[in-house]
Every structure is written in C-alpha cells, then in structure tokens.
Amino acid sequence: LASYESKRHLADGSGVARVSPFLRFGQLSARYCHATLVAADAKHVSKTFARRIVWRDLAYWQLHHFPRLPEVPLRAHYAGMRWSNDAAEHDDLAAATAMDVTTTAPEDHTPLRRWREGLTGYPLVDAGMRELRSSGWMQQSVRMVCAAFLTEYLNIHWVHGALWFHENLVDADLAINSMMWQNAGKSGIDQWNFTMSPSSSHQDPTGAYVRQWVPEVARLPNKYVHAPWSAPPATLATAGVVLGMNNGAGLGTYPLRVIVDLASAKAENAAAIVDAKVAAGRQRNDANGYDIIDLPPGSAEGCGTTIRIFTVEKYRTPHGVASANGRDGGGDGDASTDGATRKKARHGGGGRGGGRGGGRGGGGL
Helix, strand or coil, X not given: CCXXXXXXXXXXXXXXXXXXXXXXHCCCCHHHHHHHXXXXXXXXXXXXXXXXXXXXXXXXXXXXXXXXXXXXXXXXXXXXXXXXXXXXXXXXXXXXXXXXXXXXXXXXXXXXXXHHHCCCCCHHHHHHHHHHHHHCCCCHHHHHHHHHHHHHHCCCCHHHHHHHHHHHCCCCCHHHHHHHHHHHCCCCCCXXXXXXXXXXXXXCCCCHHHHHHCHHHCCCCHHHHCCHHHCCHHHHHHHCCXXXXXXXXXXXXECCCCCCCHHHHHHHHHHXXXXXXXXXXXXXXXXXXXXXXXXXXXXXXXXXXXXXXXXCHHHCCHHHCCCCCXXXXXCCCCHHHHHHHHHHHHCCCCCCCCCCCHHHCCCCC
C-alpha cells in the first residue's frame, strides 16, 4: 500500500494490486479485504485503495435501486441528450467479437469500431483497447482515458462503451461497470469533473506501455510516442512510421487520428449536456443549476422522493433556463443567462466542484 498513491496511475499496472478479478468472482472476500485494510490502518497509508473497496458497495447500491442502470441514465432527463450518429450500428457484439482486426482498414470504419479495435490514432487509447481485447484487463486510469475518449471526444453514447467493456473485461461486474460508464457519460450520480487527455504521457512516462501494445510507433522517441502526428517527417521516417493506413498507396503503418480537434469535440459534448438539462426545465434543475433526480422508495433515509446531486459547474443551468437561440420556443428563464451557461460549457469553464470521482469503483483495483 505504501506506493499505491504515487504509482496507481501508471498504465502498466505496476502500482496496483490486480485483485479486481478475484473480488469479482469471490476468490477474495471483500469483507476480508476490508478487515485487512482496517487492521493495517490503510486509510492513513492509501486513502484511495481503502475507499475503492467501499465504492464497490456504492455500485451495488445503485444497481439494486436503479435496476436499469446498465442502459438508462440515472439522471433520467439526460435520456434525450444528443450523441453522434456514428454509433448507429448499436452494437452487433457478435460480429465485433469475431472481427479479425489485423485485416481491417480502420479509416473506412466508424469511430466506434476504431475505438474498439485500438485503431484511433491515439497510441495511449489504442494501447488500452488492445490490452483489453488481448488480456481482458486494463489499469484503472487507462480505462478512464478510453472511456472519456469515447464519450467526451467521439461523443458516442456511454452504453456502447459499457457493452464492450462488459464483454471483454475479466473482472466485468455489471454494477461497477455500469456506474463507471454512467459517470463517464455524465449521467451518473458522480459526474467526472476532470479531464483525461488521450495524448498525455502521465500514465506512461517512459512510453514502455504504448510500445508494448502499439509496436507500430515503438521506435519513436519518448517525446513523440504518445503523439506521433507531432513528430517531424524525418523522425517519422527514421522510426518507420507512415501515418494513414488507408492512404491509397497501402503504405501506411499507423492510422491517422479519428478526430483532430479535441477542444471543439469536448465543447460540443458539454453543450449537448447543457441542452438536455435546459429541455428538462425547472423540475430537474434547482435554483443553482444542480440536477434533481427521483429516489426509489427505501433507497435513502430522510431524503424524501427527490434529491439534488453533484453537477459539474459548467453543466449547471439554474432552473433549467431557456436556450439562448430559442429553437425550442423559449422557456421560463432568462435567455441571456442560458447563453452565458452555454458559453461556459463550450469553453470548458467552471471549477472542479465537489465530486470525488466515486464512480471509479473497484474495477482494475
């Protein structure tokens, strides 16, 4: 536990215990694990490890009281949120599972298929998705990078990601997987209020993880191995990298990026969330713009039938004010206020808020 806090983010999994499959299938008792952690005073050694055992039960609580958690937004008013049409194949998992990824031409495929196959053009994302397909496991931070890439940058419905992870993870747990993907899609109880860059070297500072799973870029220097598109032509040539697998001449070695303008894509995703909240009106937005959800009977004591839940600042729409462009016929709020809210969403404004990322759960522990 002593090194868990400082190394748990590493993509190669060297800093984690890899006990999640054993917890999932009962070879390791969660109660025994918790008792051992308490005896070791783990919360003062690694507060995150100790907390993730508890998050597992939070996921089970959610699935028990919200049985449609794997497919229906817990924030029910997010059901109308617009997503990319590129995922309209709505998951023929049998065909995807049987697909021979070594013979595909990725730039002819939908973004969803490229994400599944680990051919997005972003080496860290591709490494994670290939490891998942090959081994059935992926370190927690890499899971979050891949999930954020699908939902925030490709703007593909989180259900597609949840289905693929559940199909491939050796520690697949319906409750944890659903909670994690709901939060990645911003419809869960604990919206992610952090950014996971698909080209950061933070999780893989030496590049060894990417080089293991994406050998096409293995000869690139550390400076470019997570972002080969930024390498000078001479550096690419020396490393034997030709970007654009379906480049007409058939000489490409690694795909072009499935999406280039990440900032605009992220802003559009944020704006789609704001629009869904505006459409819900006062019934689902309190005076400060926090989401309001219905509570199933018996799910929480002393909370009544509805509760306000944490909402990332840039998504807050006080009283669900009307859309600034008035395409929905206006509403009962001040349109200029909503314009400011949408502007904040599009430019990534807002503080970190109070969320703790509880939806990370026990997967990849």
